[in-house]
Amino acid sequence: MxxxxxxxxxxxxxxxxxxxxxxxxxxxxxxxxxxxxxxxxxxxxxxxxxxxxxxxxxxxxxxxxxxxxxxxxxxxxxxxxxxxxxxxxxxxxxxxxxxxxxxxxxxxxxxxxxxxxxxxxxxxxxxxxxxxxxxxxxxxxxxxxxxxxxxxxxxxxxxxxxxxxxxxxxxxxxxxxxxxxxxxxxxxxxxxxxxxxxxxxxxxxxxxxxxxxxxxxxxxxxxxIGINDRIALSHAENIMKIRINEMHLKNGVTIMDPTNTYIDPNVTIEPDVVVYPGSMLMGDTHIGTNTIIGPNTEIENCTIGQDTVIKQSVLKDSNIGREANIGPFAHIRPETTVGNEVRIGNFVELKKSVIGDNTKIPHLSYIGDANLGNGINIGCGTITVNYDGKEKHVTTIEDNAFIGCNSNLVAPVTIKKGSYVAAGSTITNDVPVDSLAIARSRQTNKKGYAAKMKK
The missing domain is CATH 3.90.550.10 (Spore Coat Polysaccharide Biosynthesis Protein SpsA; Chain A)
Structure with missing residues (x-):
């Protein structure tokens, strides 16, 4: 040649x-x-x-x-x-x-x-x-x-x-x-x-x-086609979108609405994945077999394990294990690793964290700069308080811990294996193994006070 x-x-x-x-x-x-x-x-x-x-x-x-x-x-x-x-x-x-x-x-x-x-x-x-x-x-x-x-x-x-x-x-x-x-x-x-x-x-x-x-x-x-203006650019993008989507369809991927699904050229998808409309798969993303994506989900530079479900969520620069369930309306920010059989629910935000296998964060929580073990349950409204105004600090939660609703975990702090944190607590010190931490004001009831105020 x-x-x-x-x-x-x-x-x-x-x-x-x-x-x-x-x-x-x-x-x-x-x-x-x-x-x-x-x-x-x-x-x-x-x-x-x-x-x-x-x-x-x-x-x-x-x-x-x-x-x-x-x-x-x-x-x-x-x-x-x-x-x-x-x-x-x-x-x-x-x-x-x-x-x-x-x-x-x-x-x-x-x-x-x-x-x-x-x-x-x-x-x-x-x-x-x-x-x-x-x-x-x-x-x-x-x-x-x-x-x-x-x-x-x-x-x-x-x-x-x-x-x-x-x-x-x-x-x-x-x-x-x-x-x-x-x-x-x-x-x-x-x-x-x-x-x-x-x-x-x-x-x-x-x-x-x-x-x-x-x-x-x-x-x-x-x-x-030569690209000389935005109109030609738009036409070219539509042609490329169809070309890429048809390639994945031929390879065994189900794309429910190819005209409303955006897949970047570097994305790899295994057979029997289902992608619902409004989804955008971007960058160096890989989707494992039998996974369900969307609708209206953005994934950029992520590895997604098999048999995972991600609905109406945004993920970037992260790794997700197999059989995970994410969304709707979850936000997984860069440098996050989610393990196998993990549940990340609605309005949960993760950032630069490791989430162990079988851990559940069902809803309305922020987990940032944290290392979570296996089998943990995070109650609604939990926050890892990671920023002191100058530096970020790490929260560690060990296996099988239970964090009650509306808890503030003020980093740096460690919740040891098998421990419980009572709902409504603000935790500033480490919690020993198999302990219950309660950090909230004692309730006081003033009988008849409300009736007096109404008069």
Whole structure:
């Protein structure tokens, strides 16, 4: 197999997005659009991937990280000028170079690989990725000769009436013989209204040298959508959402309403999971088999064990065991680990805590900076008082303890194994093993007082 290289064009600001965020960093289902392009190129085994950056260069580099090398296009003088910036990395290398825009996140790895293979088999110096669309108005038409090779690419404004009937369009993605590409780029001029250097001019230059230029058609025209504004971004997100959801459906996941379920591309879900409408599964989340999610549940960067039920709740950066029951309206904040067969009920908030197996926190409690053992029952309205105004402190509750309703556990404090805390107590000292802690004022009844007040 020939050496393969890739150039991603990502220097534009994207003024039509009307955003402070640079265009290629706008997210689709939680992932910057340019990252989809990079992830789709990885399976094609490109040896060098070069991203041409300009506006927001440092932010783009920070987001992409080590997945690419970078070259800077200080002035945006056209697509050919952008590709020229990669010369110092790729010139004189033998092989195939794909040039793709960073705002085309829907092109799949399969399409990229087919384009590479078609180009390498054809013996062409350039291969254009094309597609057929019903209404090609505004797009450059691909005009083929009798042999089926590309004769020329004609912009809509320059096309004859007969050429305008052509439905095959240029998508802006190309494969080139690398050495031929950089040789031809030196001959591109800016003799046009915008005084820019355009990459399609390379096709004309190669044709003038009697070189072969071929075209590979992708059947799914939706893949080639370029994102230039928020409308296109919305369309792309819907397409990607359907694509991802259908993948999970084929893998044995039940998604009750795919149009109202949002699953990020890095999420993994085992078979026989049921996801109800309004749910958002984000980041590096994994859902174990037979689990029920939703409705209206947000889960981000979490591992969820099998046979767990999570209803109308928010979870982030946490691990949940098997056969747990969470919600409705629970909030599990980062760095929390919930064990097996745990019950986390309505309006319970957990933060940076460990909850042992078979422990129950049924409702209306805050557990923060706490280590809870197994078989504990936490009564309604319990609070671990973890913050003294300067530092956070840890509450420890050992196995089989029972915490009565409306208890304040003022950290640092330890409730030892098997102990009870009476309802309404404020606990400031450790509670010994198998003890009962009562920390509340003695009740006083003043008979007849209410009647006297009413008079």
């Amino acid at each position: 020939k050496s393969r290289f890739a150039i991603i064009l990502a220097a534009g600001q994207g003024t039509r997005m009307k955003s402070k965020l640079y265009k290629v960093l706008h997210p689709i289902l939680g992932r910057p659009m340019i990252q989809y392009v990079i992830e789709a190129l990885k399976p094609t085994k490109v040896e060098k991937l070069v991203t041409v950056i300009g506006h927001g260069a440092e932010k783009v580099k920070s987001e992409i990280g080590n997945d690419s090398q970078f070259v800077l296009q200080e002035e945006q003088l056209g697509t050919a000028h952008a590709v020229m910036q990669a010369e110092k990395i790729l010139e004189n290398k033998s092989g195939t170079t794909i040039v793709v825009c960073g705002d085309t996140p829907l092109i799949t790895a399969e399409t990229f690989d087919k384009l590479f293979e078609y180009h390498e088999r054809s013996g062409a110096k350039a291969t254009v990725l094309t597609t057929n669309i019903t209404d090609p108005t505004g797009y450059g038409r691909v005009i083929r000769g009798e042999s089926g090779d590309v004769e020329r690419i004609v912009e809509h404004k320059d096309a004859s009436d007969e050429e305008k009937k052509v439905k095959e369009i240029n998508t802006g993605t190309y494969c080139f013989d690398n050495e031929a590409l950089f040789s031809a780029l030196k001959k591109v001029n800016n003799d046009n209204a915008q005084q820019e250097y355009y990459l399609p001019d390379v096709i004309e230059i190669l044709k003038s040298q009697n070189e072969k230029v071929s075209a590979f058609i992708t059947e799914d025209d939706k893949e080639t």
